[in-house]
Amino acid sequence: MRATIKDIAKISGVSTATVSRVLNELGGYRPEVATKVLAVAKELGYRRNDSAVSLVKQATRTIGIVMPTVATSFYAQIINGIEDRAYQAGYSVILTHAGVNNVRLQESLNFMVERRVEGIIGVSINLAQIDLQAIAALAVPLLLLSAQAPGNRLPYVKVDDYAAAYAATTDLIDHGHRTIALVGVDPADSVAGRPRIAGYTAALQAAGLRLDRNLIFPGDYTFEAGQRAMTTILATPELRPTAVFAVSDETALGVIAVCYQAGLRIPQDLSVLGYDNSAIASMVSPALSTVAQPFYEMGQLAADKLITGLQTNQPIQSQIVPFKLIHRGTVSSL
Template sequence: MAITIKDIAKRANVSTATVSRVINGIGGYGSDTRNRVLAAAQELGYYKNETATSLVTNKTKTIGIIIPNVSTSFYGNIVTGIEDVAYDFGYSVILTHAGVEGNRLFDSLKLMVNRRVDGIIIVSIYLNKEQQQMIRKLGVPTILLSTISEGNRLPYIKVDDYAASYHATQYLVNQGHQKIGLAGVNQNDQVAGQPRLAGYRDCLEKNQILRDEALIFFGDFSFDAGKRAMDYYMTHELPTALVCASDDTALGIISMAHQYKILVPEQLSVIGYDDTSVAWMTTPPLTTIAQPFYEMGALGCKRLIESVTTNQEIRSEIIPFELMERQTVLQRSNNPKS
C-alpha cells in the first residue's frame, strides 16, 4: 500500500498541511518540525511523486547542464559544484554535450525543452546573437559559466582571462625570464583564447620585452597541442619559459620535454592555467593559474535556482583567480622586475 502524507502526519504528529509544506520546501515551519517530518517520511519509505508535482506547479525541479566536447579536463569540478548545490535545494540535473565549440547546441536545447528543465547552465560555449535569440525564445532562466555571449547579453560567471594571463606572464618576468613563449592558445576563441593572448602580449610590452611572435604556438588548449608546441620549439627556438593555455597543454609540453631530455624547470620553466587535479599529480608539480571551478559551478547553480524561484534577474560576476606556485618555474634572477 502506498504511503501518503496522512501517514507521515500521523507518525510525526503534525498536520497534513505541514507535511505538504515540508516535502515541497515551501517554508513556514521550524527546523525541529522539518526534521521530524523528514525522519517519519524516511521511516515509512515515502517517495515524493515528482511527475505529479510538476504537473501541478509547472516545475520539474530539474536543471540542464550543457557542455562542449573538448579534450580538456576541467569540467568535472564545475559539474560537481552544480550537482552539490542542486541536491541541497532538492533539484536534479541533466547533462548533455553540445559537440566541439557547441555545434550541436540546438539539439542540446531541444532536449532540455523536452525534459521541461526549470533552468539551464551552459559551460564554455561562446554564444552568438542567433543562439542567444534561440535561448530567449525558450523563456527558461539561463546562466553561462566560464564563457560569455556576443554583446554580453546573457549573465555569466567567469574569471578575467586577460588579467590571469597577464599575471602569469608577469610572474615569469619577475623570476628573471625575458624569452617567454605562449603555447596552445586558440586565437579564434573569443572567450579565453583572445583575452589570454592579449594579456600575454600586453605584459611583455609593459615590461619592455621585445615581442617575438615566433615564440607563440597556437592550438586548442589540449594535451596534444602541448606536444605539438614542444616539437615546434625544438625545431625553431626554445624559450626559457612558457605560458600555457591550459594545464593539459602544459602537461603535453612537459611530456615532450622529457622525451627531448629538456629539464623542467632547469632548462624550461612552465606555467599552466586552470589548476585541474592533474596539476599537482605531474612530476614536477605544475605551477599554474587556478580557476575556482567547483565554486564557479556551485555559485552558478545557486544564482540560477534563485532566479527560478523568485524570478529575479541574474547578474554577471567576475570571480578571482589564484597563482599556485609549485615546482615548474625556475627563478633566473635575484633581482626580479616588479
Template sequence: MAATIKDIARVAGVSIATVSRVINNLGGYNEETEKKVLAVAKALEYRKNENARSLVQKSTKTIGVIMPEVTTAFYGDIIKGIEDVSYEHGYSVILTHAGMSGARIHESMNLMGERRVDGLIIVSVELHEAEIESLSSLGILFILLSTKTNREDTPYIKVDDFSAAYTAVNYLIENNHRIIGMAGANPDDSIAGSPRINGYIQALQDHSIKVDLNLIKAGDFSFESGKKAMQEFIEHHAEVTAVFCASDEAALGIISTCFENDLQVPKDISVVGYDNSKVSHMSIPPLTTVAQPLYEMGREGCLSLIASIQNKIKIESKVIPHELVIRKSVKKLS
C-alpha cells in the first residue's frame, strides 16, 4: 500500500499540515524539519498524487505545444528548450500538430482545452481572429514562438525575418554576387515566408540590383523544395552565382542537386541557409546560415509562460536578435 502524507507525519512526529507544506515546497518550516520530512518521505517511498493535487489546485502542471505538420528539423531545438524548462519546473508537455498551414488548429486547441493544460505554446502557426477568440474563451494562457499576430495582446517571441533575410543577402552582395536566387519560402506564409522574400528583395534594391522574380523559387522550407528550385535554375540556364534559402533544409536541397549535376559549392555557386539548425554544420561544405537561437527561444518562451501561470504576470513580447554564422558555403567573387 502506498505511503500517505498521514504516514509521513506519524513517523516524522510532525503535523499533516507541515508535511504538506514541505512536500509542496510552500515554506513556513525550518531546515531541520524539512530534512526530517524529506528523509521519511524517501524512506517510505512516498509519491505525490499529481492527479488528485491538480483537482484541488485546478492545475494539471501541463504545458501544451501546438506546431504545424513537421516537414523540417527546425522544431527540434525549440521543443527541447520547452521540454527542459518544463521539467525543471515540474511540468509535463503535451505536443500536437496543427497540420499544414495550421489546418487543424481548432482541433488542436480543443484538445488542449480538454486536457486542461495550464498554458499553451504555439510554434510557427499563423493565428487569425477566430483562433485568438477561441483561446480567450478557453481561458488558457498562451505565447507564440516564431510567429505573431497584428494584435498587441497576443505575446510572442521571434526574430525579425525581414531583417535576417536582408542580412543574409547583403552578405552575398558584399562578396560581389549580383545574380542571386532565392529558394524555399512560401509567399503565402505571412509569418516566415513573405518577410524573408521581402528582405531578399529590399537588399537587392538597396544595392541597385534588378529584381528578377523568375529567380524566386517558392517552396515549403523543405529539402525537396530546395532540390526542385536548383533543378529549375539549371533547366532554365539561370546564371545565378548564389542562392539564399529560406531554411537550412532547403539549402541542403540546393547542395544535393548541385552534387547530382557536377556543380561544386561554393566554387560554382554559393549558398546561404536560414535557422542554423543542426544540419547546417553537418553539410558538405558546412553551411553559412542565419542563426535563430531556437533552443533559447523555446526556453525563454516556456519560462515566460510558467512565470505568468504561477505569478499572474503579463507575458511581454520580444524580438530576439539573429546572427549570420559564416562557414564554408560562400565564395567571394573577384
C-alpha cells in the first residue's frame, strides 16, 4: 500500500499539516522536525503527488524553451544542457518552435502560458519591440540564450559574436591569408549576423587589408547557404579567396562539399574555418577548424540562472561566455 502523509505524521509524531509543509518546502518548522519527517518519508518510500503540489503552490516546476525552426545541429547540445540542469533541480522542460522570423512566436508564448510554465528560455530568437511588449504582458520571466533583446531589456547568456568573428578572421590572417570570404551570414540578424560582419570587417582593417564586399555572402547559417556561396565563388574567378570564414559549421560543410565536387582540396586549395564547434565538426575528414561556443555549458548556465531567479525572486543577470578557437585540419598556412 502506498504511504500517505497521515502515515508519516503518525510515525513522526507531528501533525499532517507540518508534514505537508516539510514535504512542500513551505517553511514554518524547526530543522530537526524537517530531518525527522524526511527520514520517515524515505523509510516508508513515500512519493508525493507533484500535480497536487503544483495546484497548492500554483507552480508547475516547469520551464519552457522557445526556439526557431532552423536546420542547424547545435540546438541539441543547448537543449541537453538546459534539460540536464533543470531535471537536477526538479524541473521539467517543454519545447516549442517560434518558426522562421518568429512567425509563431506569439502562439508559442501563449502555449507556454497555457501550460503554466514558471519561466522561459528563448534560444536564438531575434526579438522586435512589439515582441517585448507581448513578453512583458505574460508576467513570466524570460531569459535569452544566444540572443539579445533591443536595448538589452531581457537577460541573456551568449558569446561575444563580434569578438569571436574578429578572432577567427585574425587567425586566418595570421596563417597568411589575405583574401578571405565571409559566408552564410544574415545581414538582417542584429544578434549574430551584424556583429560577425563587423568583427570580420574590423579584423581586415586592423591588418591593413581592403574590405571587398563581394566576398561577403549572405545566407541563413545552413549547409545550403555554404553550397550556394561556394558555387558562386567558383563561377566568379576574379573573387577566388584563399580562405573562407563560414558563420556556422553547417555552412562550412556546405562550402567543403562543393569544393570536393569541384576537385578542390581542403585545406591545400582553400582553408575553411567554421563557427560553433557542433558535433559534426569533428566527424568530417579533415576535421573542421572552428570557433567553439560552449553550447552544453551555455544551456546549463541559462537553466541555472532562470531557476535561481525563480527560487529567489531576484533579477536575472546577463552573462557573456568565452569562446575558443579550435584548430583541426581545414586551415593551413600560405
